[in-house]
Amino acid sequence: MNIGILGLGTVGGGVVNVLAKNNAEIKRRTGASIQVTHAAVRDVNQARICPTDHIKLTEDPLTIVNDASIDVVLELMGGTGLAKELVEAALRNGKHVITANKALIATHGNALLALAKSNNVHLLFEAAVAGGIPILKSLEQGLSANQVEMVAGIINGTGNFILTEMRDKGRDFADVLKEAQELGYAEADPTFDVEGIDAAHKLAILASIAFGCELDFDKVSSEGISEVSGEDVAFATELGYSIKHLGIAKKINGQIQMRVHPTLIPKTQLLANVDGVMNAVLVKGNAVGPTLYYGAGAGAEATASAVIADLVDVIKGTVSADVFGWKSLKAVQSQNVNDIESVFYLRLLAKDTTGVLADITSILANHNISVESVVQKQIDAQNNAHIAIITNSVETGDINTAVAEIQEKDFIQAAIKIIHVETLD
Amino acid sequence: MNIGILGLGTVGGGVVNVLAKNNAEIKRRTGASIQVTHAAVRDVNQARICPTDHIKLTEDPLTIVNDASIDVVLELMGGTGLAKELVEAALRNGKHVITANKALIATHGNALLALAKSNNVHLLFEAAVAGGIPILKSLEQGLSANQVEMVAGIINGTGNFILTEMRDKGRDFADVLKEAQELGYAEADPTFDVEGIDAAHKLAILASIAFGCELDFDKVSSEGISEVSGEDVAFATELGYSIKHLGIAKKINGQIQMRVHPTLIPKTQLLANVDGVMNAVLVKGNAVGPTLYYGAGAGAEATASAVIADLVDVIKGTVSADVFGWKSLKAVQSQNVNDIESVFYLRLLAKDTTGVLADITSILANHNISVESVVQKQIDAQNNAHIAIITNSVETGDINTAVAEIQEKDFIQAAIKIIHVETLD
Structure with missing residues (x-):
């Protein structure tokens, strides 16, 4: 050949x-x-x-x-x-x-x-997708007996490097991004990496193969990590989580959701311990249960490893004639973003007056949102309380409505931060 | 069909x-x-x-x-x-x-x-091997561009469950084994799981496929976890490690080593965070670098997932005619156990007299073994010091000779425990 x-x-x-x-x-x-x-x-x-x-x-x-x-x-x-x-x-x-x-x-x-x-x-x-990790072959061949329920991956090494440095060294986003650029991990224009476009490309491919649907990049909702602050990272650690830039695709009742966003993951999950520039993809199959694939997501020889693996398959004839069940792929029936259920992390800056926390939790309760845990930091010099809340699992539309209502309150001093939490169970 | x-x-x-x-x-x-x-x-x-x-x-x-x-x-x-x-x-x-x-x-x-x-x-x-994890297909196809340098796996769920419980709950080996038997994780005769025979079977298969050598189960050296004590687990935690029952195969200068034994792994390594009954295999390829594959190593549907994946490959015709490069497999040139290089953990019980630690370290130094870290617990009621030492990387023959010499000293009060440490770098 x-x-x-x-x-x-x-x-x-x-x-x-x-x-x-x-x-x-x-x-x-x-x-x-x-x-x-x-x-x-x-x-x-x-x-x-x-x-x-x-x-x-x-x-x-x-x-x-x-x-x-x-x-x-x-x-x-x-x-x-x-x-x-x-x-x-x-x-x-x-x-x-x-x-x-x-x-x-x-x-x-x-x-x-x-x-x-x-x-x-x-x-x-x-x-x-994910450089040298043989994730597409694993989905196509190794997990061929399964209906895939979820794919969740750290599929952009630059973003993971930045978040890892922010957590381990208490550094700021902008500071680490500059270093990543100097190290050659991030491009001069870091938008593709940092704003989640690169991860969204990969997620669209993963979802197509996992669920047997057509590629539909436009249906991936994507949020970057540039708004994740050092305070969010510190709160997450205190609450027992790591913040990762995750690409998540789930199939629920025949509908598919595809989203890339910063995500709090419990420290006990293997994905939360994937650090630095490394990538990993968690796949849940309905027979095998959770499986995870980890390795280098970029680099000359790691990427070459995957290119050559495809070449070997072509030469040995071990590629299916109908690779990825392509002939039977269906268009994506994507789930309405407001219907997506998730646990959420909220960070609020509020005047330290009596009853503030009660006000917040009662508004949440009015929208059937309960508080799973709450952490409040010392009152700062401006007499403001820094509060972090983890909710139960709720619909995205409901959390947005409730947060909009809380935001209107006089005691709220800054825009409320909302970040997804995934237990990955 | x-x-x-x-x-x-x-x-x-x-x-x-x-x-x-x-x-x-x-x-x-x-x-x-x-x-x-x-x-x-x-x-x-x-x-x-x-x-x-x-x-x-x-x-x-x-x-x-x-x-x-x-x-x-x-x-x-x-x-x-x-x-x-x-x-x-x-x-x-x-x-x-x-x-x-x-x-x-x-x-x-x-x-x-x-x-x-x-x-x-x-x-x-x-x-x-490793139940539902598609590790053989990944080695054969996904990593086909690589020379594999090392395979290291947690490939017995029962043993991993026992070690995880010992670490997280401070329980004894015998106590957890009894529970594992009641839960159905361990057989009535737990020898195969606990003494590493099951893991040795799997390691022989992994090594054969990873290195393209014949299967040679007799060349796997195997040590169980029944001698791992609660004190070892506690010392490991204090030193920043987790103890895992690891199957390790390495190819060094054309020779192959295959061994199953309890192993201290740095907590920062993903393998150290694979807990409970789950399995995981770390593979280092000379192009892709480290990759890891995680999932359920047993259970009806997880194992069925792997059986059916093979069946699908047969039906689709995506099995290589010369699966695993079988026609070119060579007999294993196995490495002499005394030549295997490893970092070691030593646990000693010694009389708390002046100069004990100096005596120990000087014997080690005479065999060109240096001490990377040392932890000493409070003196116990018998006036004995409980000491744990992590060495540098040395040959197995040298550590055994040095330990035999230390063991002869009057101040040593019990058999010295030796456990492998793998940095997995």
């Missing part, structure tokens, strides 16, 4: 390096010595992280997707413009395509999978 | 129940409606956990393995006597075999896999 790569950057270079260093082991597993024969790059004279002695380099990616001698194209250039055109051309030309491009799959996956199917080739994208 | 089950107990009954309740989802993934057509049971009149209306029951398992209409046999009866004969007969008769029987695979797997290969059928056993 001849293999052409589009893009020899971090991931593409990683693929070439891993194929070289693990050639013997991969040959043992596949019976084949896999070699990249062609690669398209922006500038053939640029220095790279991998040797290119045996690779025919070109600056024109079209020559690769149109080369009749190439059987598999690895799309590792990113973006949804040129990458999409090249993937389409490769599929039309009867080539298998393997990609690490979450944005491309999340936004154009339905059409691309249909195109692959009609050309009798595979379009695989294990590396697009 | 017609499917025959040998054994309709916990796992067999679970398979029938899961196939029934998830029929639509499995059909979506496979295009086929999977039904068990035949089952062999000890007593056809016995009450069972699953309905048997559409299953032809027999008390003669030979009729199933010899029935020409049956394509796949699920061996879920256990044991290595009759089960082995039946599996051999089924394979010889050209039937695929799927089993949850770790003892059978660990002790007779080489011959059985060769027999399957020569008959052009599959022998699969995802359920034999």
Whole structure:
């Protein structure tokens, strides 16, 4: 098999390096010595992280997707413009395509999978979700006996690094973000990571495979971590939780909810102990119960590991002809956001006058919301009380109405913070 | 495809129940409606956990393995006597075999896999290791790009339940074991679970697949948890560790070490936070880095989930013709136990006289062993000091020699306890 790569950057270079260093082991597993024969790059004279002695380099990616001698194209250039055109051309030309491009799959996956199917080739994208963790294969094969009830994942390493540093070192969001950028974890424009768009792309893909529905990125509600304060992190710790930026997809009564937001998780849950840049995905199946998959969500060789795993499946013929049960996927019936049930954390700044807590809890009670735990910090110099509340499980519409009512009270001194809590039970 | 089950107990009954309740989802993934057509049971009149209306029951398992209409046999009866004969007969008769029987695979797997290969059928056993966790598929497919460096797992739920209760509630081993037996977690004869034999079976299988070597159960060194005391658990906690019963396989310079023993793991490691009856396996690949797989290691439906996943792979044709790279497996070159490098925890009971700790550390230093941390508890009523020491990484032969020398000293009041420490870095 001849293999052409589009893009020899971090991931593409990683693929070439891993194929070289693990050639013997991969040959043992596949019976084949896999070699990249062609690669398209922006500038053939640029220095790279991998040797290119045996690779025919070109600056024109079209020559690769149109080369009749190439059987598999690895799309590792990113973006949804040129990458999409090249993937389409490769599929039309009867080539298998393997990609690490979450944005491309999340936004154009339905059409691309249909195109692959009609050309009798595979379009695989294990590396697009949670880097090196074989989560898509686990959902598709390892858990094939299950109806999946929930997928909940820490699927953006940058966000997890920031939240971990805030918790462990008491640092501010802006301060840690700056360090993450210096370390190369976060882009110069951190919006995709920090505001949850990258996680939303991955969640749309996870939900599609877990529940057998079409990809529907537009139905993912997404909230970033830039509004999580040091005070929230400290309150969470005191209440026995860790704050994680979670992507959650659940199927309830035939309806699907997909949401990315900061989430308080009980410290006793394994997910709450996934720290730094690491990723993890919790999957609940109706036969197997809870299972969790943990590993590096990014990095040259970790991502290459997933790309090559797809390649090995193609070469060994261990890809299902109807990968991901694609022919039977249904459109998402998504749940109304107001109907989503969740436990909530509320943080309030209130004048320290008699009866404040009673007022707050009675408004909550009027909306059938009860208080599971409450923590109040020392009164500050402005004579304000800092209060954190954990509610019972309620509908999102109800908590929003109740909080709006509390917000109107004279004794409230700042906007009330609402963060989801997931027990993950 | 017609499917025959040998054994309709916990796992067999679970398979029938899961196939029934998830029929639509499995059909979506496979295009086929999977039904068990035949089952062999000890007593056809016995009450069972699953309905048997559409299953032809027999008390003669030979009729199933010899029935020409049956394509796949699920061996879920256990044991290595009759089960082995039946599996051999089924394979010889050209039937695929799927089993949850770790003892059978660990002790007779080489011959059985060769027999399957020569008959052009599959022998699969995802359920034999870590119950519902798709760890074998992840090693074989998801991590196919990697040279595996280490596998370390909590692969016996009973042992993990006991150690978790000892830690969290300060209970004694014998006391918790009795409860585990009452709860049905531990057998009346708990030897297999508690002395590490069950874990050793699973580790031999994991190592074979991870490193591409033949199964070699006899080369697994195995130590149980019955000698772990409440004092060890308390010291471990104070030093920042959890004690887990770990199965560890490493490949170092072409040699393989396989060992099951109580192990101190830093609390910051995810494995240290896997509690109760749950299982988890940490795999380090040379491309992907550390990855971890967590879930239920036992139970009717969790185990059934893994059995059916194998069945789905057989039906979809997504099993490699040369599953686990079997044709190229080499005999294990196992490492001499004395050469195995490890950090160690030592617990000593010594007379509280001047210079005791200096004497101990100087003997250790004479063997090039340094002390990373040391904790000494209050002197007890007998004027003895309770001391715990964490060493640097040393060879097992050296620590044993040094400890034997310390043991001879007059001030030592009891046998010195040695427990492995794994940083898992």
